[in-house]
Amino acid sequence: MHPDREAYLVNRNVLSRRVLAGVALAALALTGCASNDNSTEPGSNSGGDSAYANLSGELKASGASFPDAYYQEVIEAFKGEAGKVTVTYNATGSGTGKKQFGEGLVDFAGTDSLVKDTDGVAAGSFLYVPTVAAPITISYNLQGVDKLQLSPETLAKIFQTDIKTWDDAAIKADNPGVTLPSTPIVVAHRSDGSGTTSNFTKYLDAAAAGTWKLGSGDTVNWPASTQGGEKNTGVAQIVQQTNGAVGYVDLSDAKATGLKFAAIKNKDGQFVEPTIEGTTAGLEGAEIAADLSYNPLNAAGATSYPITAPTFIIVKTSYGDAAKADLVKGFLTYLLNDGQDLAKEIDFAPLPASLKEKALAQVDKIQG
Amino acid sequence: MTLTNKPPTARSTLSQRGSSALGDRVFSWWTLGTGLLVLAILGLILITTVREAWPAFDAMGLRFLTERTWDPNPAAGDAIFGALSFAFGTAISSLIALLFAVPVSVGIALFLTELAPRRLRGPAVTVIDLLAAVPSVVFGLWGILVVAPAMVPVYQWLHDVFGGIPVLGSIFGPVSSGRNFMTAGLILAIMVTPIITSITREVFSTVPRADKDAALALGATRWEMIRGAVFPHSFGGVVGAVMLGLGRAMGETIAVALVIGGATNITANLFAPGNSMAAVIVQQFGESTGTFTAALIGLGVVLFAMTVLINVLAQTVVRRAEARMKGSVA
Numbered sequence: 001m002h003p004d005r006e007a008y009l010v011n012r013n014v015l016s017r018r019v020l021a022g023v024a025l026a027a028l029a030l031t032g033c034a035s036n037d038n039s040t041e042p043g044s045n046s047g048g049d050s051a052y053a054n055l056s057g058e059l060k061a062s063g064a065s066f067p068d069a070y071y072q073e074v075i076e077a078f079k080g081e082a083g084k085v086t087v088t089y090n091a092t093g094s095g096t097g098k099k100q101f102g103e104g105l106v107d108f109a110g111t112d113s114l115v116k117d118t119d120g121v122a123a124g125s126f127l128y129v130p131t132v133a134a135p136i137t138i139s140y141n142l143q144g145v146d147k148l149q150l151s152p153e154t155l156a157k158i159f160q161t162d163i164k165t166w167d168d169a170a171i172k173a174d175n176p177g178v179t180l181p182s183t184p185i186v187v188a189h190r191s192d193g194s195g196t197t198s199n200f201t202k203y204l205d206a207a208a209a210g211t212w213k214l215g216s217g218d219t220v221n222w223p224a225s226t227q228g229g230e231k232n233t234g235v236a237q238i239v240q241q242t243n244g245a246v247g248y249v250d251l252s253d254a255k256a257t258g259l260k261f262a263a264i265k266n267k268d269g270q271f272v273e274p275t276i277e278g279t280t281a282g283l284e285g286a287e288i289a290a291d292l293s294y295n296p297l298n299a300a301g302a303t304s305y306p307i308t309a310p311t312f313i314i315v316k317t318s319y320g321d322a323a324k325a326d327l328v329k330g331f332l333t334y335l336l337n338d339g340q341d342l343a344k345e346i347d348f349a350p351l352p353a354s355l356k357e358k359a360l361a362q363v364d365k366i367q368g
Numbered sequence: 369m370t371l372t373n374k375p376p377t378a379r380s381t382l383s384q385r386g387s388s389a390l391g392d393r394v395f396s397w398w399t400l401g402t403g404l405l406v407l408a409i410l411g412l413i414l415i416t417t418v419r420e421a422w423p424a425f426d427a428m429g430l431r432f433l434t435e436r437t438w439d440p441n442p443a444a445g446d447a448i449f450g451a452l453s454f455a456f457g458t459a460i461s462s463l464i465a466l467l468f469a470v471p472v473s474v475g476i477a478l479f480l481t482e483l484a485p486r487r488l489r490g491p492a493v494t495v496i497d498l499l500a501a502v503p504s505v506v507f508g509l510w511g512i513l514v515v516a517p518a519m520v521p522v523y524q525w526l527h528d529v530f531g532g533i534p535v536l537g538s539i540f541g542p543v544s545s546g547r548n549f550m551t552a553g554l555i556l557a558i559m560v561t562p563i564i565t566s567i568t569r570e571v572f573s574t575v576p577r578a579d580k581d582a583a584l585a586l587g588a589t590r591w592e593m594i595r596g597a598v599f600p601h602s603f604g605g606v607v608g609a610v611m612l613g614l615g616r617a618m619g620e621t622i623a624v625a626l627v628i629g630g631a632t633n634i635t636a637n638l639f640a641p642g643n644s645m646a647a648v649i650v651q652q653f654g655e656s657t658g659t660f661t662a663a664l665i666g667l668g669v670v671l672f673a674m675t676v677l678i679n680v681l682a683q684t685v686v687r688r689a690e691a692r693m694k695g696s697v698a
Contacts, residue, residue: 093654118658186544191630191643193655201441217441218655221448221632227545227641228630230651234512241517242545 055330056084057323063089063097063110065231066195067311069252070132070348071110074339078331081338087331094195095119095218101126101314108315108328112195113218114293115314127366128292129313129332130359132340132348133283135274136200136307139259140246141239142166144181148262149174149271152207152298152306155264158246159187159204160214161223166244174265188238188247191228193218199309200248203297207267207306233257250309251276252347266306267298278305279349286310288355292362308349315366322368332363414672421666423659424449432666438632438648440660449663451670453632457549457642458671461624462617464553464638465560470610472557473564478594481572493569500562508626511555516546516627523550523639541637547629550638555623560613567612571605572598604686611682615675621646645671 061071068091075087092100094111101109102120114128115121138155140148145166150158154170157163163170167180190197201216214220222228227245229235232253239245240257251274254261263271272278285299296308313332319325336359340350351359418425425432428449435450442448476496480489523543530536575598583593599606629641630651643651645667653664 095655095657099657116657120657184544189630191625191647192651193653195655213443215439215441215443219440219652219660221437221439221442224631224633224635225544225640226631227547228643228651229547230626230630234626237512238545238547245545 052078052082052085052330052334055082055327057086057327059085059087059108059327059331060106061087061089061097061108061110061313062092062100062106063313064094064112064195064311065091066112066134066250066309067110067132067348069346070343071335073342073346074335077339077342078334081334082330085327085331093193095193098314107319107324108313108332110311110313112309112311113198114312121314125317126314127317127362129315129336129362130292130294130351130355131311131313131335132343132350133279133296133308133310134348135251135276135279135282135305136196136203136248136309137251137254137259137261137274138246138264138307139236139239139249139254139257139261141243141259142181142183143243145178146260147175147178148260149265150262151265152204153211156204156208156212158185159189159226160212161185161187161225183244186238186242186245187222187226188229188235188242188245189222189226190232190235190248191230194231195311196232196248196250196309199297200307202295203307207298248307250347255347264306266302266304267300268302268304270302272303272305274305274307276344276347276349278303279308280352282306282308283310283349283355284352288358292358294355315363317365318367320368325366325368329363329366333360336360336363414669417665417669417672421662421669424663424666427659428663432663433670436632436634440652440656440663447659447663449659449666451645451667453634454643454645454648454667455670455674456634457552457628457644458618458646458674460549460638460642461552461556461628461644462614464550465556465617466610466614468554468557469561469564469613473561473609473613474568474606476561476565477568477572478598480569482590482594482598493566496562496565499558500566504559504620504623505626507555507559508623511551511623511627512547515555516551518546519551519554520546523548527639538636539638541635541639543639544641545629547627548639548641549628552624552628552642552644553638555627556617556620559620559623560617563616564609564613567609568602568606571602571609574605575601604690607682607686607689611679614678618671618675619646621650625650 068089071089075089078085078087089110094113097106097109098111098115098119098121100106102122110131115123115126117123138150142148150171151174154163154174157170163185165182165184167182171180172178195218197220198216198218201212201214201220204212205216214222227238227242229238229247232250235247236249236253236257236259239247239249239259246262249257249259261274263273266272279296281301282296282299282304283294285301285304286294286296288294293312294310296310298306299308315328315332319328336351336356340356343350350356427446428435432449432451433455434452435448436452437448437450438453439448480492484492520543523540523546526540527543530540579597579601580593583597588596624644625647628643628647630643630647631641633640633642635642649664649667653661656664
């Protein structure tokens with residue numbers, strides 16, 4: 001079984017219990033409503049239910065695998081609110097998602113990267129809706145070292161194998177007072193094309209400009225002596241199995257594998273550990289463009305964790321079908337309101353309030 | 369064709385012959401059609417893949433085959449797509465696989481046809497066929513979770529023992545983790561063993577009883593009988609079996625993608641990570657666009673060409689060797 005898939009199934013088990021509880025609550029609320037039929041204003045809690053309960057139909061989506069766990073949680077929870085709506089999200093990867101969206105095969109697509117000319121999506125025909133973000137950890141496995149701090153320049157040198165052992169002067173300079181062994185460094189990276197690689201290398205491009213020479217993208221030309229792993233779990237496994245290994249892994253997989261993460265020096269010169277709070281702080285510090293594309297990498301702010309991956313859903317500006325547009329709007333409104341509360345438990349960072357408002361305004365622009 | 373000469377005899381025979389002549393005609397068209405269908409499918413696959421891969425071939429020219437760099441998103445300049453590193457990975461991992469799988473498979477097949485007690489044959493064959501039924505992703509997961517970590521001390525020991533010797537030292541080089549050409553080769557060896565075993569077993573069982581009895585009657589030991597009667601008679605078939613195994617090894621995707629290490633690398637060191645063509649396609653296709661996609665399809669074309677080339681080569685070898693071996697021994 002696919003590792004991501006497995007994680008998802010585990011999540012789902014946790015979830016189904018929650019959904020059951022939710023259904024039970026909803027049932028209570030319904031019986032409550034039935035007993036006093038003439039009440040015109042239902043309680044504020046059950047008010048949300050009726051907003052989605054009238055929707056019915058099917059939504060198909062595909063795209064980025066990075067937010068897949070979160071989207072599946074939201075879809076499951078949404079079932080409890082809108083029983084007549086079926087939403088499916090296939091984690092095909094951002095590239096395929098955008099391609100399918102451009103061909104009209106799916107109603108919306110998830111993507112970690114912005115739309116390029118070669119993606120097959122016409123400019124002006126779509127809107128970005130930011131949904132959630134997550135920190136990318138620098139996970140490491142080094143016997144005897146439990147706390148590690150890295151500056152962007154050191155990080156760049158490690159990942160392009162300019163630094164070959166853990167007791168290198170540059171690493172020592174970042175970690176005063178820590179005894180570092182002379183273990184050789186094993187760099188682990190993604191072997192599959194990945195938005196995580198893209199965000200990580202973009203971060204190094206921005207934060208370690210002049211030092212980082214490998215460029216940025218879904219796939220970069222890693223030095224021959226590095227190791228590639230399939231998906232986040234593959235990289236996490238290499239780090240877990242190899243003393244001296246270091247790799248970039250999303251927070252939920254790094255936690256699930258029990259890895260240690262380094263604190264990274266942010267733009268304000270502070271060493272910050274990857275946490276949900278640090279990530280949301282990073283989102284607040286990010287500059288947000290008019291089309292809501294934004295870049296939280298290397299964001300300002302003393303508590304910002306600098307390596308944060310944003311992710312978007314792209315929707316059509318106009319669906320030419322009022323019912324379909326309502327469905328998309330309904331699902332995304334749910335995701336941006338109640339759905340945001342589900343993020344933290346599975347190690348995704350919810351959007352800060354300001355960005356959430358903008359995202360909701362963006363959803364309102366969708367036309368039938 | 370003989371279908372046309374219907375002899376003008378009695379009506380009953382006429383009608384009978386008529387119907388069987390129709391059967392013959394249908395049969396011959398059917399077989400001709402299916403035969404041509406295979407060629408047509410192969411041709412169409414080749415045409416469409418080459419067409420899809422054309423933007424990459426056009427951009428890279430012959431460098432697509434000779435360049436070892438694979439950089440879809442370079443820091444500066446155009447993307448570089450070179451298949452050489454991955455072709456090397458495909459070749460070396462398949463070679464390791466055959467190196468381990470062929471002696472084992474031939475051994476098992478000989479045991480089953482010549483030595484094993486009749487009661488044991490059935491169950492043994494079933495077990496080997498079961499091995500072929502295990503999905504490749506299971507082999508891959510077993511590879512990264514069990515084999516790779518377990519083999520690290522073995523690799524380390526080999527490196528410590530042979531590391532100082534000139535040529536062997538570079539083959540058994542430094543070990544970083546268990547994901548490398550060697551582990552990929554070992555996993556592939558296990559995956560191709562059932563194929564090679566079951567075909568060689570069939571081939572060995574077609575050796576005429578008379579040939580074997582004759583050898584034994586002349587005073588040959590069992591091994592001499594196998595060498596003198598079984599091997600020459602079945603050489604072509606065994607090579608065919610090995611080729612089928614090689615085809616599976618070269619085309620194997622997910623198991624190799626999981627254990628080979630995912631690095632763009634050409635090195636003599638079998639304990640270094642690398643990558644194979646099929647693995648790269650499955651890893652990178654999802655997030656690729658434009659010329660990058662074309663380049664990945666181009667890898668498929670190269671793999672296809674390599675497989676065809678090796679098969680043609682094998683057939684030539686078999687034809688020559690068979691003529692010689694049969695001539696000399698018989």
